[in-house]
Amino acid sequence: MTENPRYNRKYQERIFEPYEEEYGIKGKMRNSEDYFRAAVNITLEKYGLASFVIASEFEVSESTCDRWGRGRSIPVESVREVVLDRLADLIVDSLGKK
Numbered sequence: 598m599t600e601n602p603r604y605n606r607k608y609q610e611r612i613f614e615p616y617e618e619e620y621g622i623k624g625k626m627r628n629s630e631d632y633f634r635a636a637v638n639i640t641l642e643k644y645g646l647a648s649f650v651i652a653s654e655f656e657v658s659e660s661t662c663d664r665w666g667r668g669r670s671i672p673v674e675s676v677r678e679v680v681l682d683r684l685a686d687l688i689v690d691s692l693g694k695k
Contacts, residue, residue, distance in 0.1 A: 609685035613639050633677045634668040636684060641666060644688045654687060655680065 610627065613636050617623040620635035640646050641662075648662040655661075664670035672680055 608689070609682045612685040612688055613681075616643055627681065628674050628677050630668060630671050633671050633681065634666060636681055637662065637666045640684050640688060644691065646684075646687055646691055650687065650691075651684070654683060 613622075613632075616635075616639045617625075620639060622629075622632045622635045625632045637651075640651065641648060648659045651662045652659045661670060665672075671677070
């Protein structure tokens with residue numbers, strides 16, 4: 598039986614890896630502002646999640662998701678890891694539905 602990647606820390610940390618070079622975050626710390634901004638954009642652009650799905654999950658407005666992607670408003674460092682892990686889980690969920 599294969600392990601479910603949802604809630605799997607190693608999988609969560611690797612979900613953005615294929616796009617790190619393209620988005621200029623290869624080698625950057627996962628909790629950095631640049632990595633967070635890029636991860637939000639990867640979620641929206643490469644994995645095709647709608648901003649309303651992300652907004653609904655985190656109980657924020659769609660414009661907040663847009664600001665996250667532009668790097669204009671980013672959660673504090675201690676919250677970024679939680680958001681990134683949950684984004685990875687949302688991606689896994691969406692891939693399972695395709």
